Amino acid sequence: MRTARLRNVRPVLWTGWAALATGAVLCVLGWYGISGERYAERQLPYLASCTVPGAALIIAAAVLLTHGRNALAATRVEELYGLLVATDPEDATSAEGTAAAPVAVSGDLLMVPGGTLWHRADCPLVAGKPEALPVDSRVLAGGDLAPCPICEPTASDESTTPAGPTAPDGPAAAPSDGPSSGAAG
Known part of the structure:
Protein backbone atom coordinates (compact mmCIF):
# COMPACT_ATOMS: atom_id res chain seq x y z
CA MET A 1 0.00 0.00 0.00
CA ARG A 2 2.77 2.42 0.90
CA THR A 3 4.78 1.89 -2.27
CA ALA A 4 1.72 2.41 -4.48
CA ARG A 5 0.95 5.71 -2.82
CA LEU A 6 4.58 6.81 -2.92
CA ARG A 7 4.61 6.13 -6.66
CA ASN A 8 1.84 8.71 -6.94
CA VAL A 9 3.56 11.25 -4.67
CA ARG A 10 7.10 11.24 -6.02
CA PRO A 11 6.22 12.47 -9.55
CA VAL A 12 4.32 15.37 -7.99
CA LEU A 13 7.34 16.31 -5.91
CA TRP A 14 9.75 16.02 -8.85
CA THR A 15 7.41 18.08 -11.04
CA GLY A 16 7.23 20.72 -8.32
CA TRP A 17 11.02 20.95 -8.04
CA ALA A 18 11.37 21.10 -11.83
CA ALA A 19 8.76 23.88 -12.07
CA LEU A 20 10.51 25.79 -9.29
CA ALA A 21 13.89 25.56 -11.03
CA THR A 22 12.43 26.52 -14.42
CA GLY A 23 10.54 29.46 -12.90
CA ALA A 24 13.65 30.69 -11.12
CA VAL A 25 15.69 30.48 -14.34
CA LEU A 26 13.00 32.37 -16.28
CA CYS A 27 12.84 35.10 -13.61
CA VAL A 28 16.63 35.50 -13.70
CA LEU A 29 16.61 35.68 -17.51
CA GLY A 30 13.80 38.22 -17.44
CA TRP A 31 15.61 40.34 -14.89
CA TYR A 32 18.81 40.15 -16.91
CA GLY A 33 16.98 41.19 -20.10
CA ILE A 34 15.14 44.04 -18.38
CA SER A 35 18.30 45.33 -16.70
CA GLY A 36 20.04 45.70 -20.07
CA GLU A 37 17.31 47.85 -21.64
CA ARG A 38 17.02 51.55 -20.97
CA TYR A 39 13.49 52.18 -22.21
CA ALA A 40 10.36 50.69 -20.69
CA GLU A 41 8.88 49.69 -24.05
CA ARG A 42 11.92 47.50 -24.70
CA GLN A 43 11.68 45.95 -21.21
CA LEU A 44 8.08 44.82 -21.69
CA PRO A 45 8.88 41.81 -23.95
CA TYR A 46 11.26 40.42 -21.32
CA LEU A 47 8.66 40.96 -18.65
CA ALA A 48 5.95 39.19 -20.67
CA SER A 49 8.08 36.34 -21.99
CA CYS A 50 10.21 35.49 -18.95
CA THR A 51 9.33 37.14 -15.67
CA VAL A 52 5.55 36.60 -15.59
CA PRO A 53 5.70 32.92 -16.70
CA GLY A 54 8.60 32.39 -14.29
CA ALA A 55 6.58 33.78 -11.40
CA ALA A 56 3.60 31.62 -12.42
CA LEU A 57 5.83 28.53 -12.45
CA ILE A 58 7.17 29.38 -9.00
CA ILE A 59 3.60 29.65 -7.65
CA ALA A 60 2.63 26.37 -9.34
CA ALA A 61 5.74 24.75 -7.86
CA ALA A 62 4.77 25.92 -4.39
CA VAL A 63 1.33 24.36 -4.80
CA LEU A 64 2.75 21.06 -6.13
CA LEU A 65 5.38 20.81 -3.40
CA THR A 66 2.82 21.54 -0.69
CA HIS A 67 0.47 18.91 -2.08
CA GLY A 68 3.29 16.39 -2.40
CA ARG A 69 4.52 16.96 1.14
CA ASN A 70 0.98 16.65 2.52
CA ALA A 71 0.43 13.41 0.60
CA LEU A 72 3.77 12.08 1.84
CA ALA A 73 2.83 12.94 5.42
CA ALA A 74 -0.56 11.26 4.96
CA THR A 75 1.19 8.13 3.69
CA ARG A 76 3.40 8.06 6.76
CA VAL A 77 0.42 8.55 9.08
CA GLU A 78 -1.45 5.69 7.36
CA GLU A 79 1.60 3.47 7.71
CA LEU A 80 1.91 4.26 11.42
CA TYR A 81 -1.82 3.71 11.93
CA GLY A 82 -1.55 0.38 10.13
CA LEU A 83 1.25 -0.65 12.48
CA LEU A 84 -0.76 0.49 15.48
CA VAL A 85 -3.89 -1.51 14.70
CA ALA A 86 -2.29 -4.47 12.92
CA THR A 87 -3.77 -7.77 14.08
CA ASP A 88 -2.45 -10.13 11.42
CA PRO A 89 0.65 -12.10 12.43
CA GLU A 90 2.32 -11.04 9.18
CA ASP A 91 1.67 -7.34 9.83
CA ALA A 92 3.23 -6.89 13.24
CA THR A 93 4.93 -8.74 16.02
CA SER A 94 5.15 -7.90 19.69
CA ALA A 95 8.35 -6.82 21.42
CA GLU A 96 9.15 -10.43 22.39
CA GLY A 97 9.04 -11.47 18.75
CA THR A 98 5.86 -13.53 19.04
CA ALA A 99 2.96 -13.01 16.67
CA ALA A 100 0.42 -10.39 17.73
CA ALA A 101 -3.03 -11.72 18.66
CA PRO A 102 -6.34 -9.89 18.38
CA VAL A 103 -6.52 -7.02 20.84
CA ALA A 104 -9.37 -8.43 22.94
CA VAL A 105 -11.82 -11.32 22.63
CA SER A 106 -13.41 -11.55 26.07
CA GLY A 107 -17.17 -11.27 26.36
CA ASP A 108 -17.05 -9.65 29.81
Whole structure:
Protein backbone atom coordinates (compact mmCIF):
# COMPACT_ATOMS: atom_id res chain seq x y z
CA MET A 1 0.00 0.00 0.00
CA ARG A 2 2.77 2.42 0.90
CA THR A 3 4.78 1.89 -2.27
CA ALA A 4 1.72 2.41 -4.48
CA ARG A 5 0.95 5.71 -2.82
CA LEU A 6 4.58 6.81 -2.92
CA ARG A 7 4.61 6.13 -6.66
CA ASN A 8 1.84 8.71 -6.94
CA VAL A 9 3.56 11.25 -4.67
CA ARG A 10 7.10 11.24 -6.02
CA PRO A 11 6.22 12.47 -9.55
CA VAL A 12 4.32 15.37 -7.99
CA LEU A 13 7.34 16.31 -5.91
CA TRP A 14 9.75 16.02 -8.85
CA THR A 15 7.41 18.08 -11.04
CA GLY A 16 7.23 20.72 -8.32
CA TRP A 17 11.02 20.95 -8.04
CA ALA A 18 11.37 21.10 -11.83
CA ALA A 19 8.76 23.88 -12.07
CA LEU A 20 10.51 25.79 -9.29
CA ALA A 21 13.89 25.56 -11.03
CA THR A 22 12.43 26.52 -14.42
CA GLY A 23 10.54 29.46 -12.90
CA ALA A 24 13.65 30.69 -11.12
CA VAL A 25 15.69 30.48 -14.34
CA LEU A 26 13.00 32.37 -16.28
CA CYS A 27 12.84 35.10 -13.61
CA VAL A 28 16.63 35.50 -13.70
CA LEU A 29 16.61 35.68 -17.51
CA GLY A 30 13.80 38.22 -17.44
CA TRP A 31 15.61 40.34 -14.89
CA TYR A 32 18.81 40.15 -16.91
CA GLY A 33 16.98 41.19 -20.10
CA ILE A 34 15.14 44.04 -18.38
CA SER A 35 18.30 45.33 -16.70
CA GLY A 36 20.04 45.70 -20.07
CA GLU A 37 17.31 47.85 -21.64
CA ARG A 38 17.02 51.55 -20.97
CA TYR A 39 13.49 52.18 -22.21
CA ALA A 40 10.36 50.69 -20.69
CA GLU A 41 8.88 49.69 -24.05
CA ARG A 42 11.92 47.50 -24.70
CA GLN A 43 11.68 45.95 -21.21
CA LEU A 44 8.08 44.82 -21.69
CA PRO A 45 8.88 41.81 -23.95
CA TYR A 46 11.26 40.42 -21.32
CA LEU A 47 8.66 40.96 -18.65
CA ALA A 48 5.95 39.19 -20.67
CA SER A 49 8.08 36.34 -21.99
CA CYS A 50 10.21 35.49 -18.95
CA THR A 51 9.33 37.14 -15.67
CA VAL A 52 5.55 36.60 -15.59
CA PRO A 53 5.70 32.92 -16.70
CA GLY A 54 8.60 32.39 -14.29
CA ALA A 55 6.58 33.78 -11.40
CA ALA A 56 3.60 31.62 -12.42
CA LEU A 57 5.83 28.53 -12.45
CA ILE A 58 7.17 29.38 -9.00
CA ILE A 59 3.60 29.65 -7.65
CA ALA A 60 2.63 26.37 -9.34
CA ALA A 61 5.74 24.75 -7.86
CA ALA A 62 4.77 25.92 -4.39
CA VAL A 63 1.33 24.36 -4.80
CA LEU A 64 2.75 21.06 -6.13
CA LEU A 65 5.38 20.81 -3.40
CA THR A 66 2.82 21.54 -0.69
CA HIS A 67 0.47 18.91 -2.08
CA GLY A 68 3.29 16.39 -2.40
CA ARG A 69 4.52 16.96 1.14
CA ASN A 70 0.98 16.65 2.52
CA ALA A 71 0.43 13.41 0.60
CA LEU A 72 3.77 12.08 1.84
CA ALA A 73 2.83 12.94 5.42
CA ALA A 74 -0.56 11.26 4.96
CA THR A 75 1.19 8.13 3.69
CA ARG A 76 3.40 8.06 6.76
CA VAL A 77 0.42 8.55 9.08
CA GLU A 78 -1.45 5.69 7.36
CA GLU A 79 1.60 3.47 7.71
CA LEU A 80 1.91 4.26 11.42
CA TYR A 81 -1.82 3.71 11.93
CA GLY A 82 -1.55 0.38 10.13
CA LEU A 83 1.25 -0.65 12.48
CA LEU A 84 -0.76 0.49 15.48
CA VAL A 85 -3.89 -1.51 14.70
CA ALA A 86 -2.29 -4.47 12.92
CA THR A 87 -3.77 -7.77 14.08
CA ASP A 88 -2.45 -10.13 11.42
CA PRO A 89 0.65 -12.10 12.43
CA GLU A 90 2.32 -11.04 9.18
CA ASP A 91 1.67 -7.34 9.83
CA ALA A 92 3.23 -6.89 13.24
CA THR A 93 4.93 -8.74 16.02
CA SER A 94 5.15 -7.90 19.69
CA ALA A 95 8.35 -6.82 21.42
CA GLU A 96 9.15 -10.43 22.39
CA GLY A 97 9.04 -11.47 18.75
CA THR A 98 5.86 -13.53 19.04
CA ALA A 99 2.96 -13.01 16.67
CA ALA A 100 0.42 -10.39 17.73
CA ALA A 101 -3.03 -11.72 18.66
CA PRO A 102 -6.34 -9.89 18.38
CA VAL A 103 -6.52 -7.02 20.84
CA ALA A 104 -9.37 -8.43 22.94
CA VAL A 105 -11.82 -11.32 22.63
CA SER A 106 -13.41 -11.55 26.07
CA GLY A 107 -17.17 -11.27 26.36
CA ASP A 108 -17.05 -9.65 29.81
CA LEU A 109 -17.44 -5.88 29.73
CA LEU A 110 -15.68 -3.49 32.10
CA MET A 111 -15.56 0.23 32.71
CA VAL A 112 -13.27 2.48 34.71
CA PRO A 113 -15.04 4.81 37.17
CA GLY A 114 -15.08 8.31 35.71
CA GLY A 115 -14.21 6.98 32.25
CA THR A 116 -16.14 7.52 29.03
CA LEU A 117 -15.65 4.10 27.39
CA TRP A 118 -16.68 0.50 28.03
CA HIS A 119 -14.18 -2.24 27.25
CA ARG A 120 -13.80 -5.98 26.93
CA ALA A 121 -12.19 -7.45 30.04
CA ASP A 122 -8.96 -8.28 28.20
CA CYS A 123 -8.65 -4.85 26.53
CA PRO A 124 -5.14 -3.44 27.12
CA LEU A 125 -6.65 -0.20 28.43
CA VAL A 126 -8.35 -1.90 31.42
CA ALA A 127 -6.47 -5.20 31.78
CA GLY A 128 -4.85 -5.40 35.18
CA LYS A 129 -6.60 -2.32 36.57
CA PRO A 130 -8.10 -3.17 39.96
CA GLU A 131 -10.49 -0.21 39.78
CA ALA A 132 -12.22 -1.56 36.64
CA LEU A 133 -15.84 -2.49 37.33
CA PRO A 134 -18.32 -4.67 35.42
CA VAL A 135 -20.55 -2.65 33.12
CA ASP A 136 -24.19 -2.36 34.18
CA SER A 137 -26.74 -2.65 31.35
CA ARG A 138 -28.51 0.47 32.68
CA VAL A 139 -25.31 2.50 32.14
CA LEU A 140 -25.04 1.21 28.57
CA ALA A 141 -28.71 1.92 27.89
CA GLY A 142 -28.28 5.43 29.29
CA GLY A 143 -25.68 6.21 26.64
CA ASP A 144 -23.18 7.57 29.16
CA LEU A 145 -20.43 5.29 27.86
CA ALA A 146 -19.19 4.70 24.33
CA PRO A 147 -17.58 1.48 23.05
CA CYS A 148 -13.78 1.38 23.14
CA PRO A 149 -12.21 1.95 19.69
CA ILE A 150 -9.33 -0.40 20.56
CA CYS A 151 -11.13 -3.58 21.63
CA GLU A 152 -14.39 -2.72 19.82
CA PRO A 153 -16.97 -4.39 22.07
CA THR A 154 -20.32 -5.05 20.39
CA ALA A 155 -23.89 -4.94 21.62
CA SER A 156 -24.00 -8.76 21.60
CA ASP A 157 -21.27 -8.73 24.26
CA GLU A 158 -23.68 -7.00 26.66
CA SER A 159 -25.63 -10.19 27.23
CA THR A 160 -22.53 -11.93 28.59
CA THR A 161 -22.01 -9.43 31.41
CA PRO A 162 -23.31 -10.22 34.90
CA ALA A 163 -26.01 -7.53 34.62
CA GLY A 164 -26.87 -8.47 31.02
CA PRO A 165 -28.74 -11.80 31.48
CA THR A 166 -31.09 -10.35 34.08
CA ALA A 167 -32.42 -7.72 31.70
CA PRO A 168 -33.58 -10.16 28.96
CA ASP A 169 -34.94 -12.63 31.55
CA GLY A 170 -36.97 -9.91 33.30
CA PRO A 171 -39.30 -9.06 30.38
CA ALA A 172 -39.52 -12.76 29.43
CA ALA A 173 -40.61 -13.64 32.99
CA ALA A 174 -43.43 -11.07 32.99
CA PRO A 175 -45.40 -12.60 30.06
CA SER A 176 -44.94 -16.11 31.53
CA ASP A 177 -46.49 -14.85 34.80
CA GLY A 178 -49.47 -13.46 32.88
CA PRO A 179 -50.66 -16.80 31.40
CA SER A 180 -50.03 -18.65 34.68
CA SER A 181 -52.16 -16.13 36.58
CA GLY A 182 -54.82 -16.42 33.83
CA ALA A 183 -54.81 -20.21 34.20
CA ALA A 184 -55.19 -19.90 37.97
CA GLY A 185 -58.13 -17.51 37.67
